Structures are given as C-alpha cells and as structure tokens.
Amino acid sequence: MGLIELGYDDWFEQKRGEIRRPDCEVAKITRVDRDRYLVLNGETEVRGEPTGKLLFSADSGQDLPCVGDWVLVQYHNDGELAIIHAVLPRKSYLRRKSSGQNVDYQMIASNIDRALIVQSCDFNFNIRRLERYLVITNEGGIEPTILLSKSDLVSPADLESMIAAIEEAHIGAPIIPLSNLTPDGLDSFRAILERGKTYCLLGSSGVGKTTLLNSLAGKEIFETNPVREKDSRGRHTTARRQLVVLGNGSLLVDTPGMRELGLIGAEESIDNSFSDIHELSESCRFADCTHTHETDCAVVAALEAGTLDEERYQNYKKLLKESAYHQMTYAEKRKKDKQFGRMIKKAMKLVKKK
Numbered sequence: 001m002g003l004i005e006l007g008y009d010d011w012f013e014q015k016r017g018e019i020r021r022p023d024c025e026v027a028k029i030t031r032v033d034r035d036r037y038l039v040l041n042g043e044t045e046v047r048g049e050p051t052g053k054l055l056f057s058a059d060s061g062q063d064l065p066c067v068g069d070w071v072l073v074q075y076h077n078d079g080e081l082a083i084i085h086a087v088l089p090r091k092s093y094l095r096r097k098s099s100g101q102n103v104d105y106q107m108i109a110s111n112i113d114r115a116l117i118v119q120s121c122d123f124n125f126n127i128r129r130l131e132r133y134l135v136i137t138n139e140g141g142i143e144p145t146i147l148l149s150k151s152d153l154v155s156p157a158d159l160e161s162m163i164a165a166i167e168e169a170h171i172g173a174p175i176i177p178l179s180n181l182t183p184d185g186l187d188s189f190r191a192i193l194e195r196g197k198t199y200c201l202l203g204s205s206g207v208g209k210t211t212l213l214n215s216l217a218g219k220e221i222f223e224t225n226p227v228r229e230k231d232s233r234g235r236h237t238t239a240r241r242q243l244v245v246l247g248n249g250s251l252l253v254d255t256p257g258m259r260e261l262g263l264i265g266a267e268e269s270i271d272n273s274f275s276d277i278h279e280l281s282e283s284c285r286f287a288d289c290t291h292t293h294e295t296d297c298a299v300v301a302a303l304e305a306g307t308l309d310e311e312r313y314q315n316y317k318k319l320l321k322e323s324a325y326h327q328m329t330y331a332e333k334r335k336k337d338k339q340f341g342r343m344i345k346k347a348m349k350l351v352k353k354k
Contacts, residue, residue: 002042003028005249007111007198012070015088024072024085029065030243037065039073039082048073048082062095063087066107067241067253068198093140094200097263097326104330109200109241109253114192115142118203118212120150121177125162127169128315131273132263133202134171135319139269142200144173145192149208152179169312170276180211190216195249202255213254216246263323270323274316277308291317 006028016026030045031038037048050065058064065071065087073082094108094115115137119125130146137144146166151159163175176192178185193199193216201209243253263270271278277299281289285296291313292300302308 001245005196006040006042006245006251007113007196008070011091012088016070016072019072019086019088021072021085024074026088027071027073027082028243029067029069029071032065032067032241037084039071039084041073044079046075046080046082048084050084054084054086060104062093062105062107064107066093066110067243068110068112068200070111092142094136094142094202095140096136108202108255109243111198112140112142112200112253113194113197114199115144116147116199116201117144117173118147118149118201118207118209120203120207121148121154121159121162122150124204124207127165127171128311129204130166130171131169131312131315132319134173134273135263135266135269136202138272139263139266146171146173146175147189147212148175148177149212150179151177151185152181169309170274178212180208180215186215190248193246193248193250193252196251198243198251198253200253200255205256209254213244213252216252217244263319263326266323267320270316270319274312277313277316280308 003026008026008028012026025041027039027041027048029037029048030040037050038045039048048065048071055064065084069090070088071084072086072088073084075082090110092112093110094112095105096108097105115133117130117133117137119130125148134144148159148162154162159177163177166175174192176185176189178189180186201213203209241253241255243251245251277291280298280302281291283298284291284294286294289297289299291297294300299308299313303310303313
C-alpha cells in the first residue's frame, strides 16, 4: 500500500513543498496513545517521536501530531524509529475542549472524510448529545453520518420514532440503523465506505464502536467490554486513537468514548448545526438580538407559536454560552502562555551572553 492509498494527494504534496524539508520523508500518524506515536509510510509502521523543537514551538495541544496527520520524518535505528519534524496542514479535523478544568483544545483526529456518529438504540439515544457532536463535525469541515447501533434492542416502531426525532430536529445527516448481532444495516454501512477515504467513529462508551470495527475487520482485533445492564453504559474499551486499514481499502479511526464534548469558540459551527434557528434570527429586528427578550425577535416568536422546539432552543442557547465562555478563558490562557514564552526566551538569551 502506497501513500496515495492512505489519502495522500497533490494538496498535501504542495504543503510539503512549502515546508522545505527535502531531507525528510512523508508518513501518516496511525496511532496516538498519550505521548506515544505510530507512523506508517505505506509499507512499514514504526514508533515515532516528535523533536524537542516541535514540542517547544507548539502553542497548544492542537499543534502536536494526531491520528490522521501527515508528518515529515527522518528514520533512525535501522528504520525502527521515526523522528517527527513537522506536521503538514490539515484538510479537516475533529477537536474538542480538553476534559476537566483545563481550557485548551484536544485533537481527536485529522484529515477525515466523514465522521460516523454512533448512538445506540437504548439509554444512550440523546438528540441533545447528537447536536453537540454535529457542532464538532461542522467546525472541522467534516460531513457526518449517524449510525444507530443495537437496533435489535428496539421494535421497528421505536426505531422509526428515533429516526423521526432526528429528522424533526432538522438534522440532515444520513441515518443508518444497524446491529452487531444481526446482518441488519451492516451491508448498507459497508457500502458507504470508499477505498482511500478516511472515516472516524465517534460516540460514547458502550455504544458498540469497537464491536462494529471488529465486524468490519472480520475478526476480533480489538478487545470489547460489557455494558452495565441498569443503564447500558460501558467502560472505556478504547484508550487510544488508532487508524485501521480495512479489507476494502478504506481507513477507519477508532476513538475512546467521550463523556465530555466541550466547545471553544464554535459560534459559527453552532449556527450551521442549528440552521433553522439561524435562519429565523435573520428576521429579528436587531442584528445583535440575543433571542431572549428583545422586541420583534423571530426566534422567540417561533418558540411562542410552537414551531420551534423548546429543548432544541435551550440547547442552542446553552452551547452558545458555553462556547463563548471557554473562548474567553482560552484567549486569556494563550495570552499568559505567550508572556511566559517570551520570558523564557529572554532568560535563554541572557544565559548565552554570559
């Protein structure tokens, strides 16, 4: 398998030339497990390590390599170690706010052609969470497809109700119901996977992402864990991000189940995900309308008339507020980081003078 089969094209070749490192070779990041990397050059997959310069010059975690990245490397130890010198620009990406109190971006994967958002037909099914996933895919310029897993757990009528709920929420992504225990839906899912295209599985723990990946691979290559019967929640089976080449030549990225999906500065992506509300807002009397109390607010009018769902409206407002708050905090953090970086550089210059 060559680089082209892994998704490398003229666009990336042009970006490679702009970096001007003819002494380096191109490789793809196929696995990230904390600070450990695997890179693939189309033939061999070896351990990768970023240079100190790359680590030091990174302003945040999103500047470091992630699964799906094309990187420039030099091989050492008889080709057993790849030193990563640079990351090529990304065509698309999936990222979120880092979990916990730390306000920074965490990269999930890059250069993805289509995101496969998995929700199971049990306690996991949640339109509000699905809307949050859609904001993340919109922000990174990735087309989504919704996979409703474990469809064997519900009746055909209940399944139709779930699909209708997604459509009523103005979510225009394709929807594929499937089951890992029966052939239902798997053939339809396989049919959308194209050779040389990269897909990413997204979803909470316990929705069946790893089981689905094993089904596509045709063998048990990844360990799966049972879910709790009382609420169908699972433990994290996948602790790393990994790219797998399937038998038909398509590439699939498996990711850990994500309990937190924080947003930073995603206002435009939120508007795109809630296009119906955004279209209403264009008819508001005031350009800076907050859609809460203003006179002649088209959004509030639709809410009062019952043509806009109350829960969808509240989730829209919640995501906007969260995104703006984290963006402000992130900007403050970046300012402090840059001040600290200037202080370090100044100190290093003084040491050199001595």
